[in-house]
Amino acid sequence: MSNALIGAGLGAIAASGVLLAVLASPPMRRPTLVDRLEPFLADPEAPARMLTDAHAQLPFRAVRRLLGPLVVESVRVLDQTLGGAASVRRRLRGLGVDTTVEEFRLEQVVWGALGAVGTGAAVAGLTVLRGRLDVLLVVVGVLVGAISGVLLRDWWLRRQLEQREQTMIAEFPVVADLLALAVVAGEAPLGALTRVCALTRGEIARDLSGALAKARAGAPITRALSELAEQTTVEPFARFLQGFVVAIERGTPLADVLRAQAADVREYGKRVLLEAGGRKEVAMLVPVVFLIMPITVLFALYPGLLTVVNLTR
Numbered sequence: 357m358s359n360a361l362i363g364a365g366l367g368a369i370a371a372s373g374v375l376l377a378v379l380a381s382p383p384m385r386r387p388t389l390v391d392r393l394e395p396f397l398a399d400p401e402a403p404a405r406m407l408t409d410a411h412a413q414l415p416f417r418a419v420r421r422l423l424g425p426l427v428v429e430s431v432r433v434l435d436q437t438l439g440g441a442a443s444v445r446r447r448l449r450g451l452g453v454d455t456t457v458e459e460f461r462l463e464q465v466v467w468g469a470l471g472a473v474g475t476g477a478a479v480a481g482l483t484v485l486r487g488r489l490d491v492l493l494v495v496v497g498v499l500v501g502a503i504s505g506v507l508l509r510d511w512w513l514r515r516q517l518e519q520r521e522q523t524m525i526a527e528f529p530v531v532a533d534l535l536a537l538a539v540v541a542g543e544a545p546l547g548a549l550t551r552v553c554a555l556t557r558g559e560i561a562r563d564l565s566g567a568l569a570k571a572r573a574g575a576p577i578t579r580a581l582s583e584l585a586e587q588t589t590v591e592p593f594a595r596f597l598q599g600f601v602v603a604i605e606r607g608t609p610l611a612d613v614l615r616a617q618a619a620d621v622r623e624y625g626k627r628v629l630l631e632a633g634g635r636k637e638v639a640m641l642v643p644v645v646f647l648i649m650p651i652t653v654l655f656a657l658y659p660g661l662l663t664v665v666n667l668t669r
Contacts, residue, residue, distance in 0.1 A: 471505025
């Protein structure tokens with residue numbers, strides 16, 4: 357590609373930007389019906405920023421406002437291409453965040469755009485350093501960067517969920533024992549949950565605090581705990597909540613149920629550790645087979661090989 361064509365392309369892009377800016381300026385833009393009627397309509401007073409939804413302050417809302425229909429269409433195409441909205445929704449609920457599937461797809465679009473721009477710039481810089489700009493290679497780099505950015509955001513969500521599940525499994529036996537002690541001491545189920553949430557910190561305490569907040573707002577505690585059991589992705593914790601609900605509804609001894617659940621969770625943690633140890637044992641063979649053994653064989657055979665080479669001269 358010649359310098360004249362590159363200069364012509366850059367000039368056309370700059371001229372298009374200036375033309376769009378001039379056409380979008382207030383003197384050139386015709387007011388819409390909403391703009392004409394808005395001064396005569398009394399809007400309610402805007403709530404305080406601290407009381408609004410946290411997602412309204414995310415930078416992705418600014419991206420949506422700036423790019424508008426292009427971002428919405430990109431989110432729709434990405435959701436239709438990748439699919440798995442139910443799986444994404446389940447992971448988001450298991451992570452304990454209020455992010456919707458649409459907002460997550462918007463984050464994937466932003467990550468893909470950043471990956472495309474970064475990879476395209478890097479590939480273009482490398483090709484220019486070689487002395488010639490390869491447009492085809494830059495286009496391939498942009499596509500690879502966009503796909504990598506989208507997949508990287510999905511991997512990061514899965515990684516966050518795995519870390520949260522591991523934290524919850526580590527916290528769960530202590531929380532179950534504290535609940536059992538509180539119930540044995542004479543606390544009611546709601547009071548026991550309140551006391552444990554006040555004494556502990558962590559992911560389980562945060563989820564239980566959310567269920568307690570729903571109960572204080574007027575929802576039955578059994579329904580709040582059942583909804584939490586449906587949202588969580590940690591099976592022992594879900595079984596624990598279901599057992600807790602059944603014990604409340606049917607009047608079964610709650611302390612015995614909690615102790616049995618805590619023992620089951622400890623056994624589950626032991627099984628997880630054994631499975632992780634088995635996987636690590638296989639992974640430890642990789643450096644032994646591909647690094648230590650070849651070096652050992654090389655040290656053993658090198659003197660003999662050197663002697664043979666000297667004798668053949």
